[in-house]
Ligand SMILES: NC(=O)C1=CN([C@@H]2O[C@H](COP(=O)(O)OP(=O)(O)OC[C@H]3O[C@@H](n4cnc5c(N)ncnc54)[C@H](O)[C@@H]3O)[C@@H](O)[C@H]2O)C=CC1
């Protein structure tokens with residue numbers, strides 16, 4: 373495992389709430405040597421890059437600029453956070469038509485210049501758009517990753533931590549499936565130091581509902597979610613760039629995974645410099661299996677309506 377930070381370039385496509393906060397997180401934590409911002413609104417990318425550059429005297433040496441697709445040539449990771457976001461009351465799936473449309477040109481532009489990097493998708497619906505990116509890029513599946521249920525699992529761990537009075541970093545717990553309304557909690561795997569955690573039915577219901585509905589709550593309150601997703605993307609990017617081999621609940625192509633194939637869903641994966649090095653197959657209980665398969669069917673149904 374290489375723990376040294378090597379020279380690296382990350383390109384972020386879409387400099388709205390998610391893209392910019394991710395850029396700022398990478399900038400503050402000095403995760404990369406070069407950060408390129410691309411947006412359909414060139415002035416927005418330019419302004420964000422300039423604003424961050426003015427912080428350089430207070431931080432380290434990350435080189436940031438507003439670029440174009442030719443800058444993807446030397447990129448190790450290309451993050452896609454471009455496109456429509458949910459308005460209050462909209463689901464992630466409601467964004468599919470609008471966002472699948474723009475992925476056509478975004479992926480074409482990326483592969484015109486890059487054949488070796490890792491595409492990391494954040495745009496919603498993230499599992500379906502990761503699958504679209506795989507099909508349109510022709511990249512191997514280990515190099516097309518969605519942020520998946522990493523964010524949902526973080527929310528779950530936070531809420532369990534609140535319930536138990538334990539720091540969420542010490543809580544091990546997983547949300548798997550769609551990053552969206554059909555996701556499922558794996559209560560039987562929730563533990564602290566390998567010790568299973570007990571919950572009342574009422575606590576389980578409250579913790580899971582608050583996990584699943586977190587984005588709706590935040591969007592109603594402030595219009596977008598940005599900080600926690602930026603930290604989740606930073607976690608994935610760092611695991612790639614530092615060749616960590618961390619286990620993260622990202623969205624990946626499933627092949628006969630608990631009977632599910634040919635769809636992207638969030639499950640625990642070993643993430644390193646090659647992208648998704650290994651998909652870890654979980655043993656699911658009967659009810660969990662039924663829910664997981666229902667989540668897959670829902671997304672496959674949506675994918676079948678797309679022109680791929
Ligand atoms: N995967 C996850 O866990 C999360 C995903 N998201 C998703 O991320 C996406 C972005 O969300 P926000 O940043 O809040 O939206 P935003 O509206 O703040 O920013 C979107 C940006 O994309 C740009 N854009 C649109 N079409 C483009 C194109 N063809 N090429 C380049 N840039 C383009 C816009 O100019 C805008 O700057 C949404 O789909 C949202 O649902 C948001 C939070 C968490």
Ligand SMILES: CC(=O)C(=O)O
Nearest residue numbers: 464496523587597601
């Ligand atoms: C918007 C979104 O997908 C989230 O914050 O979970």
